[in-house]
Amino acid sequence: xxxxxxxxxxxxxxxxxxxxxxxxxxxxxxxxxxxxxxxxxxxxxxxxxxxxxxxxxxxxxxxxxxxxxxxxxxxxxxxxxxxxxxxxxxxxxxxxxxxxxxxxxxxxxxxxxxxxx
Numbered sequence: 001x002x003x004x005x006x007x008x009x010x011x012x013x014x015x016x017x018x019x020x021x022x023x024x025x026x027x028x029x030x031x032x033x034x035x036x037x038x039x040x041x042x043x044x045x046x047x048x049x050x051x052x053x054x055x056x057x058x059x060x061x062x063x064x065x066x067x068x069x070x071x072x073x074x075x076x077x078x079x080x081x082x083x084x085x086x087x088x089x090x091x092x093x094x095x096x097x098x099x100x101x102x103x104x105x106x107x108x109x110x111x112x113x114x115x116x117x
Contacts, residue, residue: 001096002070004044006053007033009075010082013052013089020093025049045069050101052089054080059107066117071101075108 003024005013017024027033037057044051050071058064059074092108105116
């Protein structure tokens with residue numbers, strides 16, 4: 001799969017996904033840091049990339065209808081330190097292999113993934 005990693009996540013998220021065989025680019029590596037959410041969503045749609053973010057605004061299905069995207073993953077965790085976030089990413093990588101992400105919003109919590117279509 002192809003992913004865009006938002007600027008609010010550690011760049012190592014991209015490394016973890018690449019090691020699992022995915023194509024992952026960061027907002028920072030593409031000089032997109034600081035762009036507004038609407039522009040970021042358009043870039044993801046144009047590039048055919050699923051977005052991974054901590055920004056709960058992307059969980060608003062009225063503003064960002066999942067069916068318009070190659071996937072949206074919003075991480076909702078109690079902690080946002082790098083080791084904790086990387087651990088969450090490692091836990092969802094196997095799910096990426098078995099579950100469809102295109103056209104869906106995944107809200108990833110510590111112990112579950114909620115899926116909205």
